[in-house]
Amino acid sequence: MVNLSFFERIASMVRAHWIKAATLAGMAFVLAVGVPADAAKASFIECGPASNGLGVAAASARPRALACPAALAVAEAYLRESGRGADKRSTFKIAGAVWRCEVRDRSTHPFIECAMRGKSRERVRMYS
Structure with missing residues (x-):
């Protein structure tokens, strides 16, 4: 049986970091372009x-x-x-x-x- 809570925690951490990175990248794009x-x-x-x-x-x-x-x-x-x-x-x-x-x-x-x-x-x- 797969421990879903483990995968859910990992997915949540990845989403949190990607959201921060994507937000910063988007802001930099708007400023540069x-x-x-x-x-x-x-x-x-x-x-x-x-x-x-x-x-x-x-x-x-x-x-x-x-x-x-x-x-x-x-x-x-x-x-x-x-x-x-x-x-x-x-x-x-x-x-x-x-x-x-x-x-x-x-x-x-x-x-x-x-x-x-x-x-x-x-x-x-x-x-x-």
Whole structure:
């Protein structure tokens, strides 16, 4: 018979240390990369820069290998639309999905946020 309390204690200790390490690593990432604080709270992942140099982050139910290429495609589509004189809001379609983007004017960290229609967990942020 397996002593579950032993394994539960070990799992609890591991979780406690990982939570502390992950929290510190997350804070260091935010400070180093400059992702807006509310983006970090929403579990956004850094995907790299768009063609104009803006940082791109994604919040998605999909794995990073799928979320980041999609986020970068959304960013590029937004940049094309904004180059055509689009207002602070822009709606467009990519691979059958409708995305709506808005400029979020924050006093310290303005950014552009895009959300997929019908899937609120699929979001993209662009920031400087």
